[in-house]
Amino acid sequence: MGSHVKGKILSPQSPNGAHLYCPFVLMSFFSVYSVFWQNTDDSRRPRGLRRINTPLSSSSGPDLPVSLVMLFPPVGQIRITRKADGIRGFLLIWRRDGNTPTSKQLPPCNLSEEDLLQNPHFSKLLLSLSQHMDESGLSLTLAKEQAQAWKEVRLHKTTWLRSEILQRVIQELLVDYYVKTQDRNLTSEDKKFHETLEQRLLVTELTQLLGPSQEREVPPLLGLEKVDLLELMPPSEDFVWMRARLLLEVEEQLKKKCFTLLCYHNPSSDSDSETLKAAKVWNLAEVLVGEKQRCQDAKSQQKEQMVLLDKKSATYSQVLLRCLALLQRLLQEHRLKTQSELDRINAQYLEVKCSAMILKLRMEELKILSDTYTDEKVEVHRLIRDRLEGAIHLQEQDMEKSRQVLNTYEVLGEEFDRLVKEYTQLKQETENKRWALREFNKACS
Known part of the structure; x- marks a missing residue:
C-alpha cells in the first residue's frame, strides 16, 4: 500500500x-x-x-x-x-394550484384544505409567515x-x-x-x-x-x-x-x-x-x-407516506361511519313496511312445513300398516269380522224380541208387577224345597 x-x-x-x-x-x-x-x-x-x-x-x-x-x-x-422565535410544532409547505393555497402540517397543527378555504385571511397570514x-x-x-x-x-x-x-x-x-x-x-x-x-x-x-x-x-x-x-x-x-x-x-x-x-x-x-x-x-x-443519504431519504419518504396513510385512514373511517349511519336510517324507515310481509311469508312457510310433516307421518303410518297386515291376515280378519257381525245380528234380534215381550207385559201395569214378584218368590221357595229334599235323601241313604 x-x-x-x-x-x-x-x-x-x-x-x-x-x-x-x-x-x-x-x-x-x-x-x-x-x-x-x-x-x-x-x-x-x-x-x-x-x-x-x-x-x-x-x-x-x-x-x-x-x-x-x-x-x-x-x-x-x-x-x-x-429556538427563540418562529412557529414551533408544525411545518408549512405552501404551493400554488391556481389560486388555492394548500398546506402540509405536522402535529399539533392539524389543518385541512377545507379549513384554509373557509378562513382566507388566516391562509394569507400563514403564507406571509x-x-x-x-x-x-x-x-x-x-x-x-x-x-x-x-x-x-x-x-x-x-x-x-x-x-x-x-x-x-x-x-x-x-x-x-x-x-x-x-x-x-x-x-x-x-x-x-x-x-x-x-x-x-x-x-x-x-x-x-x-x-x-x-x-x-x-x-x-x-x-x-x-x-x-x-x-x-x-x-x-x-x-x-x-x-x-x-x-x-x-x-x-x-x-x-x-x-x-x-x-x-x-x-x-x-x-x-x-x-x-x-x-x-x-x-x-x-x-x-451516500448510503446515509439514501436512508434519510427513505425515512423522509416513509414519513410522508405515513402522513398520507393516516389521512386516508381518517377519510375512509369517516366514509364508513357515514355509510353505516345511512344503512341504519334505511333499516329504520323500511323495517315496518316489510315486517308484515315478512310475517306473512313466515306463516305460509310454517303452514306448508306443518302440512308436509303431517303427510310424512301419515305416510309412515301407512307404511307400518302395510308391513304389518299381509293379504292372509286381512282375509282372516275379514272372516272373524263376518262371524262377529253375524253373532251381533242374532243378539240384536233376540234383544228385539225380548224388548217386544217386555213391552207387552208392561201394558198390564202394577198387577203384572205383583204377579212377577209372587212368581219369583214361589220359584225361590220351590228351589229351596228341592234342595232340602235332595239333602234329606242323601242323609237317609
Missing part, C-alpha cells in the same frame, strides 16, 4: 514516504470512521471501535496527553442558540445562526475525534506491548520505544492535571510543580527517535482499522489485495455518506 505522489509510489519505509503516507491513512480512516460512527450503533461496531464516552460539552474538552494536545488543542465549550421562516418553523435569521453554530460544532467534533483516534491508537499500542511482554521476550529497541512512549504520556498527563500555576487557588498535590514533572521527561534524542517510529506504528494500526471497517462494511473485500483495499477505503467515506 502506498500513496501516489507525482507519478511515484512512496512506501512507508522510504524516507520521503513516511510523512506522506501516515496523514493519508489518518485522513482516510478518520473520514470513514466519522461516517461509520454516526451510522452504526455501539453494539454492532467491531472490537476496538466502540463509541467514545467522553462528553463534548466539557469546558476544557477531553483530557488528552500533552503530546496530542500540541497537535490537536482541546475543544472549548460550544453554546448552541436555542412562511416567507419569514424555514421548514422547521424558525425565523430565517435564527435558522442561519443555528446552521453556523452546528457547522462550528461539527468542526470541533471533527478535531476532537481526530485527537481521540490518535489517543486510542496509542493506548492500544501500549496494551499490545503489555501483552507481548507476557508471551515473549522483546528486543531492546521495542522496550526502549514503549518505555519512552509510556513515560512521555504519563508525564504529560500529570502535567495537564496540575494545570497552570497562576489559576490554582489550592496548593498542588504533594507540592509538585510542572517544572518537577518536566524533569522526568525522556531525553530529547529518545523522544525524536520514538516519534519517528510512532508514525510508522500509528500508520500500521490505522491501516488495520481501515481494512477492518472495509471488511465489516463489505465482507467480500476480505480476499482483496492491500492495494485494492486501499482504493476502496479511499472511497468508503463517500459510499457511507
Whole structure:
C-alpha cells in the first residue's frame, strides 16, 4: 500500500514516504470512521471501535496527553442558540394550484384544505409567515445562526475525534506491548520505544492535571510543580527517535482499522489485495455518506407516506361511519313496511312445513300398516269380522224380541208387577224345597 505522489509510489519505509503516507491513512480512516460512527450503533461496531464516552460539552474538552494536545488543542465549550422565535410544532409547505393555497402540517397543527378555504385571511397570514421562516418553523435569521453554530460544532467534533483516534491508537499500542511482554521476550529497541512512549504520556498527563500555576487557588498535590514533572521527561534524542517510529506504528494500526471497517462494511473485500483495499477505503467515506443519504431519504419518504396513510385512514373511517349511519336510517324507515310481509311469508312457510310433516307421518303410518297386515291376515280378519257381525245380528234380534215381550207385559201395569214378584218368590221357595229334599235323601241313604 502506498500513496501516489507525482507519478511515484512512496512506501512507508522510504524516507520521503513516511510523512506522506501516515496523514493519508489518518485522513482516510478518520473520514470513514466519522461516517461509520454516526451510522452504526455501539453494539454492532467491531472490537476496538466502540463509541467514545467522553462528553463534548466539557469546558476544557477531553483530557488528552500533552503530546496530542500540541497537535490537536482541546475543544472549548460550544453554546448552541436555542429556538427563540418562529412557529414551533408544525411545518408549512405552501404551493400554488391556481389560486388555492394548500398546506402540509405536522402535529399539533392539524389543518385541512377545507379549513384554509373557509378562513382566507388566516391562509394569507400563514403564507406571509412562511416567507419569514424555514421548514422547521424558525425565523430565517435564527435558522442561519443555528446552521453556523452546528457547522462550528461539527468542526470541533471533527478535531476532537481526530485527537481521540490518535489517543486510542496509542493506548492500544501500549496494551499490545503489555501483552507481548507476557508471551515473549522483546528486543531492546521495542522496550526502549514503549518505555519512552509510556513515560512521555504519563508525564504529560500529570502535567495537564496540575494545570497552570497562576489559576490554582489550592496548593498542588504533594507540592509538585510542572517544572518537577518536566524533569522526568525522556531525553530529547529518545523522544525524536520514538516519534519517528510512532508514525510508522500509528500508520500500521490505522491501516488495520481501515481494512477492518472495509471488511465489516463489505465482507467480500476480505480476499482483496492491500492495494485494492486501499482504493476502496479511499472511497468508503463517500459510499457511507451516500448510503446515509439514501436512508434519510427513505425515512423522509416513509414519513410522508405515513402522513398520507393516516389521512386516508381518517377519510375512509369517516366514509364508513357515514355509510353505516345511512344503512341504519334505511333499516329504520323500511323495517315496518316489510315486517308484515315478512310475517306473512313466515306463516305460509310454517303452514306448508306443518302440512308436509303431517303427510310424512301419515305416510309412515301407512307404511307400518302395510308391513304389518299381509293379504292372509286381512282375509282372516275379514272372516272373524263376518262371524262377529253375524253373532251381533242374532243378539240384536233376540234383544228385539225380548224388548217386544217386555213391552207387552208392561201394558198390564202394577198387577203384572205383583204377579212377577209372587212368581219369583214361589220359584225361590220351590228351589229351596228341592234342595232340602235332595239333602234329606242323601242323609237317609
